[in-house]
Amino acid sequence: MKLNDRGLLVVISGPSGVGKGTIRRALFNMPKHNLVYSVSMTTRAKRPGEVDGVDYFFVSKEEFMKRKEEGQFLETAEFVGNYYGTPLDKVNEQLDLGNEVVLEIEVEGAQQVKEKMPDCVMIFVVPPGKQALYERLRRRGTESEEIIRARIEKANREFQLAHLYDYIVVNDEVHNAADRIMAIIRAEHAKTERSIHKYMKMIEEN
């Protein structure tokens, strides 16, 4: 019996290259979860095969900016001239249904979410050591040494941001990390500040 019926907004973030996407996929492959993705809104053109409302909500730049001004996004980001944002109303809809909404985002976006929705669960995924991450960033592709060095510097700055998060989860092995995140979600539902209202009601009524 769960004392907090509302879903949790679970923010999975961490230094670039740490394996956030892999962990998210492992989470969604677990049995019996009620995790849902948040579908982002974007101004970039729809690619062949992409479905509006599934892959992204596709909108014009004007529409995006209007919504942004109205405070309708949990967080927004710009990437090579296109805008991306997490629609607040869709997230709240899912939370009200009791689903846990998982956002896998970069550290800048994570801080925006924390400000807009302070009761979210902020998880910082980290590598088992700096060198492990550097190797991943190098292995990633065929980028120039310059791009790799820029990425390493970015990661070095991001390493220092752990104190802004509620939890630190080491990605030593993806299934361990995913298990730990599931435990965090369970524990958060039992937290007194989230569950005491339903508890008091339950005790009054029966």
Add this chain to the structure above:
Amino acid sequence: MKLNDRGLLVVISGPSGVGKGTIRRALFNMPKHNLVYSVSMTTRAKRPGEVDGVDYFFVSKEEFMKRKEEGQFLETAEFVGNYYGTPLDKVNEQLDLGNEVVLEIEVEGAQQVKEKMPDCVMIFVVPPGKQALYERLRRRGTESEEIIRARIEKANREFQLAHLYDYIVVNDEVHNAADRIMAIIRAEHAKTERSIHKYMKMIEEN
């Protein structure tokens, strides 16, 4: 990879009759845990078959009072003329070894522990409803109606103390409750305030 190597002091408490002991036994029967009991100190006489240092540490009343004055207990209680206490040094020894020390205690003792060791994990076990607990208290034995009524009144007072705890766990089904407590222990180890020191060291070193 666990970022907090020190064990946690896990305080399992809740209204009388809620089934704390059953949950504690279920926890200790789980596979691959590193939970340990805290052995209490008592002034009561050793019973046949009891082993000093295993069942209790048996001491004289003078010895107990001296230790109490010196602040050597996490919590103490009196029960039918005998004293009981949780020795602080033994608890710290186990925590330093990386074991989770489980204290299953009444609500008064739990508050003493919180004051002495604020970073303990306080868990309030509750029944799925008042009536369920009343029935348990009635079923418990052959006590007079007066004693049962006194117990129910005590439980009613204890129900109100949930806000003093970090987590509220419903004992709807003992294995659910034990699973939830295990998830809480895992999550607590990942909490930033407990893990950031080791994380910063890890990131510096490798």
